[in-house]
Amino acid sequence: MVSQDYIVEIASKLVKINSENPPGREFDIASFVADELVKLGMKTVIDRFEDSRANVIGIWGEEYQSPSIMLNTHLDTVPAGDRGKWSFPPFSGEVREGKICGRGAVDAKGILASFLGALRELADRSWPIRGRIVLAAVADEEVEGKGTKKIIASNLRTDYAIVGEPTSLFVCIAHKGRLVIEVDFHGRSVHASTPSNGVNAIYYASQFIEKIQKIKFKEQHSFLGSPTCTPTLIRGGIKDNIVPDNCSVTLDFRILPSMKPNRVLRTLEKIIREDIPRKHFQVRVVNYIPPAETPTENLLVRIARESIREVTGKRVMVKGFQATCDMSFLVNHARIPTIILGPGRIEDAHVVDEAVEVQELVKAADIYVKILEKTLK
Secondary structure (H helix, E strand, O other), X not given: OOOHHHHHHHHHHHHHOOOEOOOOOOHHHHHHHHHHHHHOOOEEEEEEEOOOEEEEEEEEOOOOOOOEEEEEEEOOEOOOOOHHHXXXXXXXXXXXXXXEEOOOHHHHHHHHHHHHHHHHHHHHOOOOOXXXXXXXXXXXXXXXXXXXXXXXXXXXXXXXXXXXXXXXOOOEEEEOEEEEEEEEEEOEOOEOOOHHHOEOHHHHHHHHHHHHOOOOOOOOEOOOEOOEEEEEEEEEOOOOXXXXXXXXXXXXXXXXXXXXXXXXXXXXXXXXHOOOOHHHEEEEEEEEEOOEEOOOOOHHHHHHHHHHHXXXXXOOOOEEEOOOOOHHHHHHOOOOOEEEOOOOOHHHOOOOOOEEEHHHHHHHHHHHHHHXXXXXX
C-alpha cells in the first residue's frame, strides 16, 4: 500500500515552498523534488533556465526503453493574492480536518505528492515493472507552458503520458484550447466638453461587448460541451477630460478541437464590421494554446479506467477537462497519447483557502501505481 504518511509529509513540504507564478521561481521546489527522486534511485536532472526557473526530470529505466510513460505535472502555482483573506497562512502546508491546506495543494502540489508516493511504492518493491518511467515536474504551466515546451524541445519522448491536474479522479481525454484575442478600437480624441466633435472608442468597445454576450456557438463536443468567449480585460482613455481615441478589449476564447483559430478570427471580424467601420478596429491574437484530444480506445485510457475501478470500486466514464493544460504540447507537438488524471476538484484550484483531501491523494497514488504496473508489464 502507498504510504499516507509519506504523501502527507511531501505534500505539506511542497506547499511550504513558495513557487508563485508570476514571478516564476521554481528552482527551490525543483531542488526539493530532485532530492526525493534521487532517494528513489531515479536518474535525476534539474534543468535550470531564466535564472530562477527550473524543471526537474527523474527517469527510471534505460533511454529509449519501451513501453514508457511520463508523469507530468507542474511546480508553479498562481499567486496567493491578498493573504488577509485566507483563514490560514497560504504557505503553511498544514493539515486540517483531513486536508492539506495552502496555495497549490490542489493545483498541483498534492498531485505531485501522489506521483512521488506511487513511485516510492514501486521503488520499495524494487521496481517490479519493465520499461521506463519519466517524472517531469515542470515550470510555468500557469502562464505559458515554458517548462513542458522545453522538455519537448529536448526530444524527451514516451509512449504515453499522464498530466496531473485536478479531475476528481476522472479520466479526462480532451481539453479546450485557449485563444486570447485583443481587439483595439480606434476613435478620435477631443475635449470631453465637446464629445460630438470626436469619436469615443469606449462606445465602440461597449457595443462589441454587448454583442459578445449574445453569441451562440453551433459547435459542440461530446466531452467538452460548447466553446466559450469571455471578455477579461478592458483598457481605454488617458485622462478624465479627454474623449478616448483608443480602447482595447481582451477576450478569452475556449475553443474545441474542431475549431480553427483563423476561422474564429474571421467570425469575430464579421461581427464587429456589422456596426463598426473596418478602419476603426484591429483584431490580433495574443496567445494560443491548442485544444487536445486522445481517442477513447487508446490503451492508456482503458488501463486508467480499469485502475480507478479497482481502487475506488466505481466505474468511471471518460470526461473532458474544461481548463487548458500542458496536455496540449504533449499531444500536438510531441504526439504522445495523453490523459489528464488527478485528485482534487478544479473548482477548488486558484481559490482562497485552497485545500485537498488527504484520502483522495492516497487513492490517486494507488491508481497511478496500478496504471504503471499495467502499462509497464
